Amino acid sequence: MxxxxxxxxxxxxxxxxxxxxxxxxxxxxxxxxxxxxxxxxxxxxxxxxxxxxxxxxxxxxxxxxxxxxxxxxxxxxxxxxxxxxxxxxxxxxxxxxxxxxxxxxxxxxxxxxxxxxxxxxxxxxxxxxxxxxxxxxxxxxxxxxxxxxxxxxxxxxxxxxxxxxxxxxxxxxxxxxxxxxxxxxxxxxxxxxxxxxxxxxxxxxxxxxxxxxxxxxxxxxxxxxxxxxxxxxxxxxxxxxxxxxxxxxxxxxxxxxxxxxQRLDKFVNKRHIIAKRYEEQLSGLPVITPWQHMDSYSGFHLYVVRLKLEEIDKSQKEIFNVLRAAGILVNLHYIPVYRQPYYANFGFKAGLCPEAEQYYLEAISLPMYPALTEGQQDQVVAVLREAIVA
The missing domain is CATH 3.40.640.10 (Type I PLP-dependent aspartate aminotransferase-like (Major domain))
Structure with a gap:
């Protein structure tokens, strides 16, 4: 299993x-x-x-x-x-x-x-x-x-x-x-x-x-x-x-x-350690890792990578599905709100926010939580690498 x-x-x-x-x-x-x-x-x-x-x-x-x-x-x-x-x-x-x-x-x-x-x-x-x-x-x-x-x-x-x-x-x-x-x-x-x-x-x-x-x-x-x-x-x-x-x-x-x-700061610190490790492990892969503004110290609730699809032979959906099939329950945060069927009733159409729509086509949220082990993180990166280069 x-x-x-x-x-x-x-x-x-x-x-x-x-x-x-x-x-x-x-x-x-x-x-x-x-x-x-x-x-x-x-x-x-x-x-x-x-x-x-x-x-x-x-x-x-x-x-x-x-x-x-x-x-x-x-x-x-x-x-x-x-x-x-x-x-x-x-x-x-x-x-x-x-x-x-x-x-x-x-x-x-x-x-x-x-x-x-x-x-x-x-x-x-x-x-x-x-x-x-x-x-x-x-x-x-x-x-x-x-x-x-x-x-x-x-x-x-x-x-x-x-x-x-x-x-x-x-x-x-x-x-x-x-x-x-x-x-x-x-x-x-x-x-x-x-x-x-x-x-x-x-x-x-x-x-x-x-x-x-x-x-x-x-x-x-x-x-x-x-x-x-x-x-x-x-x-x-x-x-x-x-x-x-x-x-x-x-x-x-x-x-x-x-x-x-009582553990909030500990949680956030661990998320930063995980993020740094992802940054190191994903180096060299055709993905964009999270950029952090100098004015900010992120809570790192999510770790979103963007796929450089022009350098990859697979689509975002194919890579997403490979990861999920391997038991890595990646997610997408988010589909532009105005693309939701309910919002179409208000007259919103694709093309309203071009940068948001480009992000949507490339983004995948990798596992990020304090209890994520180094072994699990290694597994995530290995499956992602295989999905991209295979």
Whole structure:
């Protein structure tokens, strides 16, 4: 039987298991003390003032858009090379979505393309209300450049850092919101740390934080200062003061996330060791390994190589299939969002973002996770080499 090597996987320790068991034996499985403790650990690590834990990064993106008053007839821009949640969140709010092409080396949103698109949009009165750059694979976008354009053209910024906790931009932790209004993190099992499932929104704006806190829990508050005065003989221990959602994180999930935070830096360091080893082993093969900007310290959630197809006799799909047949469960991150059948209904067509589409035709995500052994990595490289040169 072939032993499979996934492209990513969680790393669960005995301490992680015990943290969850402790919650299961406690009085609170949800809405207890562990969620606030997890929120504080993330806020302290990232250097943000406020953190709001939710049940997924998708939920965090949704309430982030709502907290910035995204609604019908508003326009939101993001990158096409991302998971669909980065754009779906705008559609949930009734907004229109559009896409900005990627940089040819980082594969993140191109600041040059963003500026060119903004110039055109200003002429036609179609400027975005919010721009959502995505830190693909864990490498941060050029946030200073995007922020400067936000100041000039008046849009808000949501950093989708679902891949990037533990990374740095210009020497500071990703998530501090220095160049954005809100930063989003993900704790899905294949991410850098996991809570089983879950997400978090970080911000330095107290009003935005308060709004997201309401939105994640049905629009309900128990804070007396926010409640409408009622007759003194009536009991009002909570009030719904807005329309929200059941997006809360449980203490069970938070316990796992809080425990994993103890090993975050260790995880990221191991990912860098694996990336360096890939760089050395893939030298000489007709592939482009990840380029890292001098301003960035990537979380290396993913390790994406681009095939130099002009030097290879096989197609991307053929090489992808050879690797998978050998039990190496490579993946593709991502198909341009606007190429998805659902988005075709909005009139998007191939050719919108040429650099993103070229990337899509050449990219393959190799296995990358802290528990990946040198033997497994050697196996990945050997099969890739054979697939390319055979």
């Amino acid at each position: 072939t032993v499979t090597i996934p492209y990513g996987r969680q790393d669960i320790s005995d301490a992680d298991i015990q943290a969850v068991v402790d919650v299961l034996k406690s009085d609170y499985l949800t809405q207890g003390p562990v969620v606030p403790a997890f929120e504080k650990s993330i806020a302290d690590y990232c250097g943000a003032q406020y953190s709001i834990a939710v049940n997924s990064a998708t939920s965090a993106l949704h309430i982030a858009c709502l907290a910035l008053d995204v609604g019908p007839n508003d326009i939101v821009w993001t990158t096409p090379i991302t998971f669909v949640a980065s754009s779906n969140c705008a559609l949930y709010c009734g907004a229109r979505i559009d896409f900005v092409d990627i940089d040819s080396r980082t594969y993140n949103m191109s600041v040059q393309c963003l500026e060119e698109k903004l110039v055109r949009a200003e002429r036609t009165g179609n400027l975005p209300k919010v721009v959502i750059p995505v830190h693909l694979c864990g490498q941060p976008c050029d946030m200073a450049g995007i922020h400067a354009l936000g100041q000039k053209y008046g849009f808000k910024i949501i950093e989708d850092a679902s891949h990037a906790i533990g990374g740095k931009y210009r020497g500071e932790p990703i998530g501090n919101c220095r160049y954005s209004d809100i930063t989003i993190l993900s704790f899905h099992p294949v991410k850098i740390i996991t809570a089983g499932e879950g997400g978090m929104a970080l911000t330095n704006d107290v009003k935005v934080a308060k709004r997201m806190n309401l939105l994640r829990s049905h629009g309900i508050t128990s804070d007396a200062e926010d409640m409408t005065p009622q007759a003194p003989e009536e009991i009002w221990n909570y009030q719904q003061i807005g329309l929200g959602f059941n997006y809360r994180m449980t203490d069970i999930h938070a316990a796992l996330g809080l425990s994993q935070m």
